[in-house]
Amino acid sequence: MFGIDIPLPDFWVVYFFIFWVLVGSTAAPVVFRHKGHHPLIGIVVGAAVGALSGIAFTLLLAALQPLADLLDDPLASILVSIVVSAAIILALLAFVRRFVPESGGAGPRAVEAAGGPRAPVTYSARVDKVDPGWQSVQALRASVVIMLAGLTLIPVIWMAMTAFKSYPDAVASPPKVVFDPTLEGIVTLMTKRRNLDSAQIAEYEARDDLNWADRIMLKSGKAIIGQSDYVKRLRNSLIIAGTSTVLSVSMGLLAAYAFSRFRVPGEGDLLFFILSTRMLPPVVVTIPIFLMYRELGLYDTHLGLIALYTAFNLSFSVWLLKGFIDEIPKEYEEAALVDGYTRLQAFRRIVMPEAVTGIAATTVFCFIFAWNEYAFALMLTTDKARTAPPHIPSMIGSGVVEWAAIAAGSLFFLIPVVIVTFALRKYLLRGVTFGAIRQG
Amino acid sequence: MATIELINVEKKFGDVHAVKPMNLTVRDGEFVVLLGPSGCGKTTTLRMISGLEAVTGGQILLNGRDVTWERPSDRDIAFVFQFFALYSHMTARENIAFPLQAQGERREVVRQRVEDVSRLLRMEHVLDVRPGALSGGDQQRVALARALVRHPAAFLMDEPLGALDADFRETMRAEIKRLHIDQHATTVYVTHDQIEAMAMGDRIVVMSDADVQQVGTPAEVYHDPANLFVARFIGSPGMNLVPGRYVRGVLHLAEGATYKVPDAWAPSLDAATRGDGDLILGFRPEAATVGVDSAIPATVYATDLHGGYTMLHLELGNNTIIHARTTREAKYAINTPVRFDLDPAMVRFFDPATEAAIIPEVRA
Ligand SMILES: Nc1ncnc2c1ncn2[C@@H]1O[C@H](COP(=O)(O)OP(=O)(O)OP(=O)(O)O)[C@@H](O)[C@H]1O
Ligand SMILES: [Mg+2]
Numbered sequence: 104m105f106g107i108d109i110p111l112p113d114f115w116v117v118y119f120f121i122f123w124v125l126v127g128s129t130a131a132p133v134v135f136r137h138k139g140h141h142p143l144i145g146i147v148v149g150a151a152v153g154a155l156s157g158i159a160f161t162l163l164l165a166a167l168q169p170l171a172d173l174l175d176d177p178l179a180s181i182l183v184s185i186v187v188s189a190a191i192i193l194a195l196l197a198f199v200r201r202f203v204p205e206s207g208g209a210g211p212r213a214v215e216a217a218g219g220p221r222a223p224v225t226y227s228a229r230v231d232k233v234d235p236g237w238q239s240v241q242a243l244r245a246s247v248v249i250m251l252a253g254l255t256l257i258p259v260i261w262m263a264m265t266a267f268k269s270y271p272d273a274v275a276s277p278p279k280v281v282f283d284p285t286l287e288g289i290v291t292l293m294t295k296r297r298n299l300d301s302a303q304i305a306e307y308e309a310r311d312d313l314n315w316a317d318r319i320m321l322k323s324g325k326a327i328i329g330q331s332d333y334v335k336r337l338r339n340s341l342i343i344a345g346t347s348t349v350l351s352v353s354m355g356l357l358a359a360y361a362f363s364r365f366r367v368p369g370e371g372d373l374l375f376f377i378l379s380t381r382m383l384p385p386v387v388v389t390i391p392i393f394l395m396y397r398e399l400g401l402y403d404t405h406l407g408l409i410a411l412y413t414a415f416n417l418s419f420s421v422w423l424l425k426g427f428i429d430e431i432p433k434e435y436e437e438a439a440l441v442d443g444y445t446r447l448q449a450f451r452r453i454v455m456p457e458a459v460t461g462i463a464a465t466t467v468f469c470f471i472f473a474w475n476e477y478a479f480a481l482m483l484t485t486d487k488a489r490t491a492p493p494h495i496p497s498m499i500g501s502g503v504v505e506w507a508a509i510a511a512g513s514l515f516f517l518i519p520v521v522i523v524t525f526a527l528r529k530y531l532l533r534g535v536t537f538g539a540i541r542q543g
Numbered sequence: 544m545a546t547i548e549l550i551n552v553e554k555k556f557g558d559v560h561a562v563k564p565m566n567l568t569v570r571d572g573e574f575v576v577l578l579g580p581s582g583c584g585k586t587t588t589l590r591m592i593s594g595l596e597a598v599t600g601g602q603i604l605l606n607g608r609d610v611t612w613e614r615p616s617d618r619d620i621a622f623v624f625q626f627f628a629l630y631s632h633m634t635a636r637e638n639i640a641f642p643l644q645a646q647g648e649r650r651e652v653v654r655q656r657v658e659d660v661s662r663l664l665r666m667e668h669v670l671d672v673r674p675g676a677l678s679g680g681d682q683q684r685v686a687l688a689r690a691l692v693r694h695p696a697a698f699l700m701d702e703p704l705g706a707l708d709a710d711f712r713e714t715m716r717a718e719i720k721r722l723h724i725d726q727h728a729t730t731v732y733v734t735h736d737q738i739e740a741m742a743m744g745d746r747i748v749v750m751s752d753a754d755v756q757q758v759g760t761p762a763e764v765y766h767d768p769a770n771l772f773v774a775r776f777i778g779s780p781g782m783n784l785v786p787g788r789y790v791r792g793v794l795h796l797a798e799g800a801t802y803k804v805p806d807a808w809a810p811s812l813d814a815a816t817r818g819d820g821d822l823i824l825g826f827r828p829e830a831a832t833v834g835v836d837s838a839i840p841a842t843v844y845a846t847d848l849h850g851g852y853t854m855l856h857l858e859l860g861n862n863t864i865i866h867a868r869t870t871r872e873a874k875y876a877i878n879t880p881v882r883f884d885l886d887p888a889m890v891r892f893f894d895p896a897t898e899a900a901i902i903p904e905v906r907a
Contacts, residue, residue: 432626432628434624434625434626434628435628435630437595437615437622437624437628438622438624438628438689439641439645440595440614440615440616441593441594441595441615441616441618441620441621441622442616442621442641442642442645442689442693443616443642443645443646444616444645445616448645452641453630456630456632456633457630457631457632459632
């Protein structure tokens with residue numbers, strides 16, 4: 104993309120470029136603020152410093168190409184480039200720290216001793232954590248963490264990008280980072296099409312009842328003739344995963360409550376028994392279940408998959424929720440009982456809200472399992488109840504592989520899980536808080 | 544309001560008694576304190592009264608009605624838990640309103656009552672805070688308010704002040720006492736703090752080892768303990784207990800010291816020991832007065848000033864240390880020999896074998 108012949112795809116050049124700019128623009132403002140300047144100046148200077156290092160990295164890679172050829176090991180040149188450009192940015196930052204003049208106009212230091220902070224420390228902090236040097240190192244660490252986290256997101260980002268690529272862009276080699284986004288992939292995913300010959304294309308172009316999707320397809324010489332199976336598969340996935348999640352969490356909650364609060368005869372054995380359903384990989388029993396389901400008429404039905412997923416998730420949800428309910432002191436309910444509530448009311452109004460963290464966590468895990476399950480869905484469904492996981496790979500099919508459509512399919516498949524997790528994150532993060540149970 | 548009667552109420556966990564058969568009548572409007580060391584069965588007793596714990600034997604009557612097997616919610620009792628058991632997912636206001644909602648009160652009534660009770664407890668400013676963010680004292684107030692708001696027939700309170708610091712405990716103690724006087728509500732109050740029990744109780748039930756040791760007014764349990772346990776447990780320090788041998792009107796203490804028992808006691812002691820036998824002499828620190836020509840010799844072991852008075856620790860020989868109260872001006876060097884006398888009206892005697900107090904035939 105820069106027209107330089109380098110052993111790394113463009114993507115990685117961009118990645119490291121962003122990395123250095125991020126490092127520079129987070130580390131430098133700390134220094135500038137400390138010296139009494141506006142941190143915005145720091146961000147600009149830091150970004151410039153980062154950009155310099157990024158350029159150095161790119162040039163180094165190009166320059167080291169002969170060396171890599173010589174050593175017959177492209178990795179060496181990459182590593183050398185990284186190390187050298189890291190040294191460059193650190194040197195630049197050190198230079199900034201050393202030679203940026205103190206601002207005269209910012210008034211006296213809040214704390215007069217040498218090296219003190221600019222502003223009074225009005226929050227709880229250890230002395231060494233207020234030191235600007237330490238803080239810029241901290242900013243640096245944060246940048247590294249962010250970029251590493253970003254690295255793990257790259258497949259997802261790549262998928263999202265591919266979903267909006269045209270066919271030539273999607274199969275281009277080397278892969279393209281910069282491209283013209285198009286909805287072609289998404290329309291391909293959602294529709295059934297037929298190829299048109301040139302006469303038909305001309306005829307279609309003359310029509311004025313075409314919507315935007317038709318026009319997109321027409322560009323590649325196809326006409327939309329109906330909705331694709333994908334929408335149906337996604338709906339099946341939603342129905343099956345949603346219902347089985349609700350079922351396994353609510354049944355698990357009741358069972359966990361009973362195990363936690365009542366004297367259940369053989370409690371330990373029962374709990375072990377429940378857990379034992381997890382002791383062999385579920386796939387082992389696909390054949391027997393397949394035969395059973397065919398006999399029972401559950402093959403390729405929503406009910407069949409819902410029952411199966413609920414059964415698998417139940418052991419998990421009972422165990423997880425029991426732990427959370429055990430943590431709720433029994434006095435909470437007893438207080439409600441004395442105050443005139445029935446046990447069921449106490450359960451609904453006290454136990455459930457207090458266990459909300461556990462319920463949220465269990466919901467997310469159960470949903471993810473049911474949503475992503477592949478093997479059973481593949482074996483036990485054909486069409487009516489087929490879910491998205493076995494459907495997406497089948498789109499590869501024969502002939503031209505519509506990468507953009509597949510990426511779009513995977514992207515949409517991701518969305519419900521993200522929504523569920525995001526909606527429940529408040530409860531997941533809240534941790535278990537105990538109200539006014541006093542300590543000893 | 545209500546009377547509470549326990550008739551031979553007992554609770555066993557497995558084969559172990561948590562509460563041995565217990566008889567107690569709490570009169571209408573009375574403030575009864577269950578006092579005892581940790582693990583003696585106080586909480587279990589309260590839980591049985593409230594119906595949270597099924598009895599193993601006996602009967603519980605509320606206003607004369609047998610409620611032994613009635614549900615907690617049907618007993619019209621409010622319980623303040625040892626650990627307040629405030630709901631962390633509700634604000635203080637919602638916590639207080641919670642019992643009223645169970646009764647299906649109208650919304651305005653609920654709001655009015657919550658406001659009334661929070662004004663009474665001076666806690667209006669914390670009503671919209673969640674329990675997690677409240678101080679110990681305010682949590683305490685919310686727990687009390689939750690009990691008070693319902694106007695129940697009786698209150699059961701399980702060490703409600705245990706979590707508070709000494710200073711604040713005193714304030715809350717006065718507040719609860721004041722509330723009790725205003726509302727005249729039958730209350731059973733649990734504590735392991737004998738000072739609290741003395742200060743608050745109309746009557747005190749002293750418990751130990753799952754058993755009731757004595758039931759009486761604070762003055763009774765203080766001055767006339769029924770046995771050695773109560774004598775030691777009540778008061779700080781507890782009653783001085785000095786073993787000796789009783790021979791015809793005179794108690795022979797360690798190292799040749801003697802104490803002539805008050806004339807009023809002689810007949811009953813003669814009867815108890817048949818003229819000659821071991822006894823334990825008991826007296827409170829304030830019953831001993833140090834004087835020049837007093838009867839019993841001792842040496843000063845230590846002294847400490849308690850603000851208003853000085854506590855003398857005296858060694859009687861045989862490593863028996865007794866405590867005596869003197870004026871705050873009194874100064875004694877350590878190891879000085881001193882002599883002291885006992886107020887004849889304030890001495891008590893115990894049988895070392897049974898540990899029970901000896902009852903005087905004619906009280907002096
Ligand atoms: N659910 C239970 N199962 C078995 N034993 C119990 C149970 N609850 C209490 N006990 C036992 O009964 C005895 C009395 O307990 P209780 O809680 O009534 O004591 P307490 O007087 O309230 O003590 P504390 O001052 O520490 O609160 C203790 O020995 C305790 O171990
Ligand atoms: Mg207790």
